[in-house]
Amino acid sequence: MLYVVIWLIVLVVSTGLFRYVSGSLSVVKPNLVSLVYYYSLLISSFIGSLLIVLGIDHYYMTEKLFRPEEYRVIGFAVVCFVMVCLPLAMLFISQVCGFHPKHEFHRYLKSPVQPIGANGNEFFYWFLVLSIVSILAILYTIWKTPQVPxxxxxxxxxxxxxxxxxxxxxxxxxxxxxxxxIFALSLTPLLSLIAYIFAVFTNEARWKLLFLILFAGAVFVNIYDLAKSPIFFYLIMFLLVRIYIGKTKLSSAKVLAYGIVGGIALVGMYIIIQGVHDAESFLSYNKGPIGRMIFAQIAPTFLHLNLFGEALPFLHGRSLPSILTNLFDVDNVRSARMVMAHVFPERIEDGTGGVLNTLFVAEAYANFGYLGIIVGTVYIGIMIQLLYICFLRLPKNPVFVSLFIYFSVNIPRTIVGGFTDFLFNPIWVLLVILFGGIVLFLRVKEDVWLWFEKRGMLKKIRVR
Known part of the structure; x- marks a missing residue:
């Protein structure tokens, strides 16, 4: 009963904090911070942690815990800490930046989409080159994959x-x-979103055709390896784009309808891909789709806390991005892979085991112990809120809207995927530099030409 009371208190406090720092927790007006709250924390982590600490999870991963009574409590305490400390870090940076979440988020939703430069042709040609590269990258992926699933x-x-x-x-x-x-799995979906916005607002055949090609490519790269979640997240990005450009307004009924359709599709994938046919696997809270949602992402956190410092040595930075470990001639390892190899060695041997991705604090703990949990939580909270503030204050053009949507979906996924990707993620860095650079270049070029035109210099140049 004590744990239930603690869980309810943390739920109320965390929900209040997240509602303030996001500007809205309404399911019909999703945003980066609300998706972190609902998907990464509430559904994927917090609900499962309560069942685990109560000992009523009966989940196959937590059965691997040694001294389970102790580490069930420790894991629960860590998740509760994240639920409160993460939004507190967001609140701190909001105060520092003078950010008014509710006002600025709703203003962003109502703002019209702005064009990129006066010359749409120039951006289209830049975009066409990137599209060709992404299509070639998809063909390269097919070529270099031994057997495409x-x-x-x-x-x-x-x-x-x-x-x-x-x-x-x-x-x-x-x-x-x-x-x-970068160029197949990440760039193609992002390009398809940008092309869609241009197709909607320009109504030009070239953008429509390019969008159809990129959309087909994006669907393929999200299903080619038979992973179940990527295609759902891509469709969510597509829905968010329509919401943010004012073409779709969600309602509770629509959200319910989308949820039912998504649930049916997910069940179909389990039947076709994994060969699951018994009803118990779909209806049980600790198996099938439900068990995957509430336990699969958080149970490995308990295993990390249990194993590192006990059965496995702390990594002391060995799972940091390879660009950093290579400087010190240290082999890069991922804690999620080590836990999989330690707990389920038979899966590594038969080729069915990959990594046990989980809440970011697990990898932070595997490297630096409890200090890593504290510092990592504060750092990620600040980083997410800074990103949220920046996108709400940037010009609302097709490129920045699409990047905003991309991060709004991929950051919640990364939170339950690991910690080191928040320190240095080459994909994120390249996409920001690439598209930010193109937009900045076109803007500076336009300003320079305007400066010359105001002073009559363009006429003099043309005469000469």
Whole structure:
């Protein structure tokens, strides 16, 4: 009963803090911070942590805990800390920046989409080059993947299970992983969102055609390895774009309808891809889709807390981004992979085990102990809120809207994927520099030409 009371108190406090720092927790007006709250914390972490500390989870991962009574409590305390400390860090940076969440978020929603420069042709040609690169990257991904799982599903996969093919597509990719991840997996969906906004507001055939090509490519890269979640997150990004440009208004009924359709599609994927047919797996709270939502992302946090410092040594920075570990000639490792290898070695051996991704504090703890949890939570809270503030204050053009949506969906996913990606993520950095650079270049060029035109210099140049 004590844990239930604590859980309810933390829920009330955390919800109040997140409502303030986000400007809105309404499900019909989603934003970066509210998605972090609902998806990363409430659904993926907080609900499961209560069932685990009460000992009524009966989940296969937590059965691997040694001294379970102690570490169930420790894990619950850590999750409660994150639920409160993360929005407190956001509140602090909001006060420092003079940010008024409710006012600025609603103003952003109502603002019209602005064009990028006076010359739409120039941006289109830049965009066309990037689109060609992304399509070539998709073809490269197909070429360098030993056996593309989606093709194997359609034409037959012999004795190899689809689960093994999924892991092989990721772990045994024969090409440049960074090139694939940036230009095929990340760039294509983002380009499709930008092209869609231009197609809507210009109504030009060239943008419509380019959007259809990029949309097909984005759907493919989100389903080619038979992972279930990426295609859902891509469709959510698409929905958010329509909301932010004023083409869709959500209601409770629409949210419910989308949820039902998504649930049916998810069940279908479990049946087709994983061969699950019994009703118990779909209805049980600790198996199938429900168990994956409320336990699969948080149970590994308890395992991290249990194993590192006990059965496994602390990493002391070895899982930091490779660009940092290489400077000190240290082999890069991921704690999620180490936990998988320690707890489920048979899955590593048979090729069906990858990593046990979980709440970011787990990897922070694996590296630096409880100090890592405290510092990591404050750091990520500040980073997320700064990003939220920046996008709400940037010009609302197709590129920045699409980048805003991209981060609004990918940051909540990364929060339950690890900690080091928040220290240095080459994909995020490149996308920001690439698109920010193009927009800045076009803006500066336009300002320079305007400066010359006002002074009559353009006429003199043309005469000469």
């Amino acid at each position: 989606i093709f194997a599903l359609l034409i037959g996969h012999g004795d190899t299970s689809l689960a093994e093919l999924r892991i092989a597509a990721s772990m045994h990719f024969k090409g440049n992983v960074l090139f694939r991840n």
